[in-house]
Amino acid sequence: MTPVAKMVGSNRIVTGNGIVHPLGDAEGTPESEHAIRRRILKEALVMLTKPAERRSESGPE
Amino acid sequence: MLTLNYYDVHNLEFGDATRLRGGTLTVDTGALRTHLLDADPRLADVRFDLAHPGERCRIVAIFDTVEPRARADDGSDFPGVIGPIRPVGEGAVRVLRGAAITMLSPAERAASSVLDMGGTLPEGWRVQDLSVYATLHHLVVIPTFAPGIAGDEANNTLRYAVLRAAVWLADQAAIGAPDAQEHFELNPAPGLPRVAYVFQVHSHQRPSVPGEPIFYGDNMRHLIPVLVHPNEVLGGAVVQGYGARGTYMLQNHPVIRELYSRHGVELDFAGVVIVVAHQTAAERERGVAVTTQLVKHVLRCDGAIFTKTGGGAPHVDMAEMAHQCEQLGVKTTLIAWETSSGGDEGSEDGSALFNHADLTAIVNVGSNGYNFRLPPVERVISPSSDAAVLDRLKGALTVTASQPHGVLDQFGGGRWTMALY
Amino acid sequence: MPNPTRIVLFLNQFFGQLGGEEHAGVGPQLMADPVGPGRALVGLLRDGEVLAGTLVCGDNYFAENEASATEALMTMLQGLEPDLLLAGPAFNAGRYGMACGALCKAAQQTLGIPTVSGMYEENPGRDIYHKDVLILRTADNARQMRDNLGQMLSLGRRQVAGETLGKPAIEGYFPQGRLVPQIEAKSSAARATDMLLAKLKGQPFASEVQLPVFRPIPAPEPVADMPHATIALITDGGLVPLGNPDNIEGRASTRWGAYSVEGKDHLDAKDYEISHGGYDARYVLADPHRLVGLDVARELESEGAFKLHNAFLSTGGLSNPVDNSRRLGREMAVYLKEKGIDGVILTST
Numbered sequence: 168m169t170p171v172a173k174m175v176g177s178n179r180i181v182t183g184n185g186i187v188h189p190l191g192d193a194e195g196t197p198e199s200e201h202a203i204r205r206r207i208l209k210e211a212l213v214m215l216t217k218p219a220e221r222r223s224e225s226g227p228e
Numbered sequence: 229m230l231t232l233n234y235y236d237v238h239n240l241e242f243g244d245a246t247r248l249r250g251g252t253l254t255v256d257t258g259a260l261r262t263h264l265l266d267a268d269p270r271l272a273d274v275r276f277d278l279a280h281p282g283e284r285c286r287i288v289a290i291f292d293t294v295e296p297r298a299r300a301d302d303g304s305d306f307p308g309v310i311g312p313i314r315p316v317g318e319g320a321v322r323v324l325r326g327a328a329i330t331m332l333s334p335a336e337r338a339a340s341s342v343l344d345m346g347g348t349l350p351e352g353w354r355v356q357d358l359s360v361y362a363t364l365h366h367l368v369v370i371p372t373f374a375p376g377i378a379g380d381e382a383n384n385t386l387r388y389a390v391l392r393a394a395v396w397l398a399d400q401a402a403i404g405a406p407d408a409q410e411h412f413e414l415n416p417a418p419g420l421p422r423v424a425y426v427f428q429v430h431s432h433q434r435p436s437v438p439g440e441p442i443f444y445g446d447n448m449r450h451l452i453p454v455l456v457h458p459n460e461v462l463g464g465a466v467v468q469g470y471g472a473r474g475t476y477m478l479q480n481h482p483v484i485r486e487l488y489s490r491h492g493v494e495l496d497f498a499g500v501v502i503v504v505a506h507q508t509a510a511e512r513e514r515g516v517a518v519t520t521q522l523v524k525h526v527l528r529c530d531g532a533i534f535t536k537t538g539g540g541a542p543h544v545d546m547a548e549m550a551h552q553c554e555q556l557g558v559k560t561t562l563i564a565w566e567t568s569s570g571g572d573e574g575s576e577d578g579s580a581l582f583n584h585a586d587l588t589a590i591v592n593v594g595s596n597g598y599n600f601r602l603p604p605v606e607r608v609i610s611p612s613s614d615a616a617v618l619d620r621l622k623g624a625l626t627v628t629a630s631q632p633h634g635v636l637d638q639f640g641g642g643r644w645t646m647a648l649y
Numbered sequence: 650m651p652n653p654t655r656i657v658l659f660l661n662q663f664f665g666q667l668g669g670e671e672h673a674g675v676g677p678q679l680m681a682d683p684v685g686p687g688r689a690l691v692g693l694l695r696d697g698e699v700l701a702g703t704l705v706c707g708d709n710y711f712a713e714n715e716a717s718a719t720e721a722l723m724t725m726l727q728g729l730e731p732d733l734l735l736a737g738p739a740f741n742a743g744r745y746g747m748a749c750g751a752l753c754k755a756a757q758q759t760l761g762i763p764t765v766s767g768m769y770e771e772n773p774g775r776d777i778y779h780k781d782v783l784i785l786r787t788a789d790n791a792r793q794m795r796d797n798l799g800q801m802l803s804l805g806r807r808q809v810a811g812e813t814l815g816k817p818a819i820e821g822y823f824p825q826g827r828l829v830p831q832i833e834a835k836s837s838a839a840r841a842t843d844m845l846l847a848k849l850k851g852q853p854f855a856s857e858v859q860l861p862v863f864r865p866i867p868a869p870e871p872v873a874d875m876p877h878a879t880i881a882l883i884t885d886g887g888l889v890p891l892g893n894p895d896n897i898e899g900r901a902s903t904r905w906g907a908y909s910v911e912g913k914d915h916l917d918a919k920d921y922e923i924s925h926g927g928y929d930a931r932y933v934l935a936d937p938h939r940l941v942g943l944d945v946a947r948e949l950e951s952e953g954a955f956k957l958h959n960a961f962l963s964t965g966g967l968s969n970p971v972d973n974s975r976r977l978g979r980e981m982a983v984y985l986k987e988k989g990i991d992g993v994i995l996t997s998t
Binding site: 351353357358421423433434435482483485486487490494495507530531532533539540541559560561562563564566567582583584585587588589590591592593594595596597598637639640641642643644645646647648649 | 816817824825827828829830831832833834835836837838839840841842844845846848849854855856857858859860861863901926927928929967968970
């Protein structure tokens, strides 16, 4: 849940494909699910090699 | 205008005919059994039991509780499920007030739900003060499925059966002049603040399945927010998804009734926005966008009340919708359970799943981590016939807050809360 | 006649009439006669109540010598045989508020007497001490000093009498961070409507839920050489080996596990189960890669994208109090550092 990740201060967030199958798709085919998984994991790897795009939006305590 | 004709039930018993006389509702269970089994071959058998307010009786494994209601005119009962799909916000409905049909489920998911009809907890709380269900007379229905009926097919069977029983009972017994009537009509209320109710009906953290009827019979799987008149909810257009347990609360929707009671006096009840908590980000965002436009620009609201259903993830959908409304100048109040306590005393270091600073008005319906210590009872109504199981269920039980039926009520009907000190 | 209720007042150098900022370094002292607000306080006392003495300390002195100043003031306080300590009100004066809070907390702990202070919401003393000390909500200025003293005195009296106080919003003190289960007079629907109408009218209301505040977390430096970096997969979706060998709870998990994927390029559904009650697990049970994407991770690894750590870490993210989650995260971080892992992909439901 991306808004929760942002709230608690995560700095690198990729949006998954849903709560019940973040790296898959219940309504897809094995091929489409594979494509989703590759896209998300590759995006995550790229994000790990770059400076974080965002700071947490919550202010300091 | 929707009119509810109340036929008051003060006692419930088995008998050889189905009738309401002098406040006593008599049920011919043989006839009801025939009606249910004839209607659906997925049911191999049903048996019945009774539970009354104040009894040291515990009902477990609850699928749903429904108030017996049947149209007084040629309108539709539970449109899209029992009756044909027609608008249901107008006309007259007969209500056996004080009675309830409670359907049990042998499935594991339902097993932990529990309703004590009498008794006092160690904190000094009486069960009647914790749950409206403890104040009703229950006709409990215990199903046996035909071979091979399991999972969602079984849930669907129960969903149809409990609604069918509710309609049948009211149709048979709610005859003649009602004891009382209540009319629901939203007359113009100029000059008063316009208030909408954003009603989150289902959470797709447990995605609804094909054939699971929730809104005019539709499963709302990819619902984009829709406007309805509050009478449609009161009139039976919305029933619970499988496992959500409280269709009675929708028929008597606490927020809708509360807003109606203040309409024309302190506020102008503008309408109801039906939403769901989606399980993908895009659908969540779409739901937020459409809801805020409906509330702000179509209903032209000054304020809105939000409720949620399901577990933790739906807090986020609700909070995002409310936050965007606030950004457009619509004042909001949220009703939610609080999530900070890992046990019996919560702390302000909450684990609420949102923290938008403009969500300044939140009512809490209790903590989902609280442990209720239920005292022993004299009788258990359960789908199980295992003596050891029944014996254990009769004894003192410790359950977490979402298990007692009707206590942690997310639609606003309960009075239990975690108060901030 | 029963013993009088002995009340002691604590003031800083300014309200103790020793002078302004230039006297903020003055050390602890005991004054027998009422000074400043103490005179107003005396006028509010009833029969059977006495102002036994006034303690004064400079704001800077206290801030710079907290332990010794507290000890000295406690000794003076003890000598007065107090039944109640009133500190301030400090309004928005930060050092004063911190001193009031610290003293009240110490008096409660060492002498076991009730205490009451008074502060403005933004006073850091409120933030630090509100859980331990009863603090009256005041404005950020001293214009209602007399009323504030009266309110503090009233709350103090009732505590001395052993009375349970009502809700903070009604009694006028800051919530102390405790949530207590109870049955309200009105339904939550009615309370919500009341709250909304108050909000619309601009009238005061009290939210029943305090929202959490999270500190920003400095972002670690990017992974410099990804093809040679070791990346671990983590999930809070509760995927565990069949049998849940580490007994990870399905709700409010207190444990986590590291599960080997050595030599594996896929997760066999029959070898795993889900311990997490907050989402419909059927899709992940049918194909665990929908949560822990080992198959694709191995593909990318074989394409030279990175090196995959030989285990995935797992716990449950359902209804977990934040403190618990923080601990689990720290423990996982220790493991990750020990194993020389450079980065993590965490999949959440």
